[in-house]
Amino acid sequence: MCLKFNKKLVTTLLVFMSLFIISSSVLAAPGTSGKWSNRTQTLFVQTGMSSKYVTAYNSGASKWRTKSNFNVSTKTGSITNAFAASTTYDSSAGWDGIAYSTTSSNGIRKSSKIYFNTYYTGRSVYTASILSGIATHETGHGLGLTHTSTVETSSVMFPYTFKSDGKTSARSLSPSSADISVVNKLYPKTSSSKSLEETDDSDTVTLTPSWVVYYENEEELADAADLIIEGTVGEHKNLEYTKDQFYTYTTISDVNVKDIIKGKELNEGGNIEIRQMGGTDGETTVITHDSTILQEGQNVILFLRQLEDGTYSPINQDDSIYLKTKIGDNTTVNALSINKNTKKQETFFNEKNGIVLNNEIISNIETQY
Numbered sequence: 606m607c608l609k610f611n612k613k614l615v616t617t618l619l620v621f622m623s624l625f626i627i628s629s630s631v632l633a634a635p636g637t638s639g640k641w642s643n644r645t646q647t648l649f650v651q652t653g654m655s656s657k658y659v660t661a662y663n664s665g666a667s668k669w670r671t672k673s674n675f676n677v678s679t680k681t682g683s684i685t686n687a688f689a690a691s692t693t694y695d696s697s698a699g700w701d702g703i704a705y706s707t708t709s710s711n712g713i714r715k716s717s718k719i720y721f722n723t724y725y726t727g728r729s730v731y732t733a734s735i736l737s738g739i740a741t742h743e744t745g746h747g748l749g750l751t752h753t754s755t756v757e758t759s760s761v762m763f764p765y766t767f768k769s770d771g772k773t774s775a776r777s778l779s780p781s782s783a784d785i786s787v788v789n790k791l792y793p794k795t796s797s798s799k800s801l802e803e804t805d806d807s808d809t810v811t812l813t814p815s816w817v818v819y820y821e822n823e824e825e826l827a828d829a830a831d832l833i834i835e836g837t838v839g840e841h842k843n844l845e846y847t848k849d850q851f852y853t854y855t856t857i858s859d860v861n862v863k864d865i866i867k868g869k870e871l872n873e874g875g876n877i878e879i880r881q882m883g884g885t886d887g888e889t890t891v892i893t894h895d896s897t898i899l900q901e902g903q904n905v906i907l908f909l910r911q912l913e914d915g916t917y918s919p920i921n922q923d924d925s926i927y928l929k930t931k932i933g934d935n936t937t938v939n940a941l942s943i944n945k946n947t948k949k950q951e952t953f954f955n956e957k958n959g960i961v962l963n964n965e966i967i968s969n970i971e972t973q974y
């Protein structure tokens with residue numbers, strides 16, 4: 606395989622990448638998705654939980670209350686309240702915290718339920734300050750923030766708890782000034798008395814996880830993966846769910862394996878089942894942020910973790926999905942996720958599989974092989 610770069614275009618690319626990195630570090634802030642009709646809210650903390658989780662939720666709420674216009678207090682109570690916090694347990698998940706939110710079509714938040722995943726948070730590496738950071742992150746989702754869209758570790762809305770060593774904190778444990786200014790814009794102190802009320806019943810629940818580990822680049826992902834394959838997406842086989850336990854809503858696709866990049870011999874040329882977060886029970890549709898459901902016919906490279914039932918799931922969902930496209934003689938591999946240090950991508954895929962470049966920079970380079 607021979608590879609030809611146009612030197613001038615490579616230089617353009619490098620300049621573009623450094624501009625992108627500089628600008629993203631200045632501009633990055635979380636986005637928003639929905640807001641409560643009133644900036645004063647009570648977060649009900651499930652009665653009877655272990656005191657370390659109660660302490661973490663109290664601490665998370667106080668970080669927003671004391672710094673921003675979002676005046677959230679806590680009270681013990683039931684998870685059936687509109688804004689509530691509890692724990693759950695899922696040993697096949699890659700997240701240590703999650704929020705379920707529903708929002709009216711006019712953008713008014715109707716409910717947010719936030720959970721620790723005690724499969725992870727019971728471990729000693731989850732200190733009081735790490736738990737408080739996760740509670741702050743999930744409460745941030747609860748009040749209407751989305752993840753930071755680029756590598757922005759100073760934001761509490763950075764989607765990951767630990768670096769790839771599994772013990773060093775990856776995100777700020779308190780809101781940054783950028784986080785606070787987004788919240789204050791969402792909830793101005795001088796809002797008009799005619800605030801919007803929630804309207805219709807929404808059939809969509811949005812899930813916003815806090816992922817356990819941040820894999821900064823493809824080499825780290827590759828180390829963590831049980832299996833890396835290239836293949837073509839077939840049909841959605843079926844959907845699985847436990848009613849109203851929304852993180853269990855899963856879409857399963859058949860992927861026809863063309864090549865195994867890492868992992869034990871499969872029935873190469875055969876199919877494997879890929880499980881992705883998000884799906885429907887026919888009434889409620891569950892959409893998980895950072896989980897884009899694969900479509901039939903797509904050519905993909907997947908970094909996979911094997912689950913207890915023998916099926917596979919992309920590590921941190923979109924972080925481990927790469928779309929491969931061939932146009933004429935040119936092949937590009939595009940990361941679905943932009944939560945990556947892009948510098949090492951080119952090297953990794955050149956060695957393993959061809960060329961990879963992010964969506965943002967494809968137009969600046971011509972590749973042939």
Ligand SMILES: [Zn+2]
Nearest residue numbers: 764813814815
């Ligand atoms: Zn999150």
